[in-house]
Each structure stands twice: as structure tokens, then as C-alpha cells.
Amino acid sequence: MIKNIGVFLCMLLFPVYGFGMHIAEGFLPKKWAGIWTIIFIPFLIIGYQKLKKQIEKVPKTKLLFSVVCAFVFVLSSFKIPSVAGSSSHLTGIALGAILFGAYSMSVAGVIVLLFQALLLAHGGITTLGANAFSMAVVGAFSAVWVFKSCRFFRVPQGVAVFTAALISDVLIYVSTSGQLALAFQSPTHGFLDNLIKFLSVFAVTQLPLAFVEGIFTVVAFNMISKYSKQELMVLNPSLY
């Protein structure tokens, strides 16, 4: 117990609070804000229904889902210094995606992003759909696909979790770069030109942090696998 709490206390030694990934309030043109919201809503509805079924099937997973959300809460509140004097934050979305499935993380993503938009003025209500799509759809689905691919090739579970978290973290920022590049393309600034510019801001900063996210996700995954083995055997038998 002390060891586990110690790990999280060590994590707390790093943060300087702030944000790195979210598109700020009003910084996405109305058309694109609407498009990303419409694209995200079906994922949220399906995610809510799947989560409801999972909780009905195994009521004890309520606490487990709270822990997964708490992990996103904690990791996304860390602003970690990275290369070239810039900083960004972790997302924590891969853990829940691997345990609960990608759709269910839409619910967790919206909870965290709404909290940050309403109380912290980071991200925004108008950009919620775009930010949620990057974090809870691109991040969650990529984590699940990478994890399953790794397991298919018989990669050890810990390495698979690490790789899934790392790639998911980077792809979230690639997605955000793509959204901004699409929204601000013009005859003088084409999509690819914009994409390279935004990637140079987001991806370069994020790559070293993705390794940190991978390590934290493995620690949390091992802890949950140890404590909630019975629930996970029903919820996600492929893990055992």
C-alpha cells in the first residue's frame, strides 16, 4: 500500500499546473466547432450505453471506473516541462480504454474536459467536441488498437500497455494539430503547411512526455490488475 501511494506522491513532485493540449475557447471557427461536436456526440451516446451495461453486469466496476476517471483527472492536471522551453500535459486516457473499451472513455473524457472548461478556463465549451474527439476518441481507440495488435504478436502485457499509452498520447496531439490545420487552411496556408507548423508545436513537446505517460499507465495498470482481478475477468476476459 505504502509503495503504491509512494508512486503517486512521486508523480506529484513533477507538476506545475496548466494545460497543453486543449484548443482554447473560441479558437475554432464556428463551422469546425459544430462539425467536431456532431462527430463526437454518437461516440458519447454509445459510450454511455456501453458503460451503463458494464456497470449493470458488474456493479463493482463503478469504483473501478471512478479510479480510471481519477487517473485522467490527475495526469491531465500535470503540466510537465519538455524540450525547447515548452510544456505540456499527460492525458491518462489509455488506461481506461484498455480496461473498459474505447467507447466508455468518451464519458470519462467529457467529465474531465467539462470540469477543466468550466472551472479552470482551459479548453472551452465551444471546443469541447473537438477536444473530446482528440482525447477520448482518437486517444482511446488508438490505445485499444495498439494494445490488441501488440497482444496479437505476443508482446508481453506490460510492454503492450506502455506502447499503447505512448502512441495514444502522441496521436491525441497529432489529432489536435490536424483539427487546427484543417480549420485555418487558406490559399496561402495549405493543410499540410499548417499541419507541419502545429505538429512542430505539439508533437515535438509531447514525444518525451509520452514516455512518462507510458510508465505511469503501466504502474496504474499493474495496480488495478492486482486489486480488481475478479472484476476485470468478467469485464475484459482478454486481459487474462
Next chain:
Amino acid sequence: MVKGKSISVIVVIIAVFVVGVQFVLPFLMGDFKGTDDQAVGLISSINPDYKPWMDHFWAPSGDWGETLVFAFQTTIGVGIIVFYVLKNNRKLKSKKC
């Protein structure tokens, strides 16, 4: 009752620790510019005429206000994780006994 108290004490200690670290670290590490701020700067350089069409309804006042709300966010998260660890650790111990 005693179990509840011990969890509360641990959560309070963590909360104090988080807030304490929060106020000390910026002095030690200097100011690292967030990528979201850099992206806003990039948008302005790509499209200088673009004006945000919506602003936040509310924002924490000053750096300290923001720090406290962020610390609140972390404390909620860590509190739930600590509760989960303690609860399951006791369960494992009782099974062993």
C-alpha cells in the same frame, strides 16, 4: 469510523503536499510556456484577422486562484485513487488472514 478517519487524514496530507509543491515549483523551474499558448500564437500568425468568437464565462482570478483549482482537481483524483488502494489492500490482507 477509524478507517474513514485514516483515509481522510491521508487525503488531507496529500492535498497539503500538492498545494505546497505547487507554490514552490514555479520558483525552482522557471516559466515553461504551454503548447496551448504557443498554438494560439501560431493561429494569430497564420490568420492575423481571426478573433475568438467566444470567451470563458469564468476564469480563476490570478495565478494563485488557478493553482488552487488545479490542486483541487488533483486532490479529487488522488483522493479516489488512495481510497481504492486502501480499500483493496485491506480486502487482500483479510483474504490472506
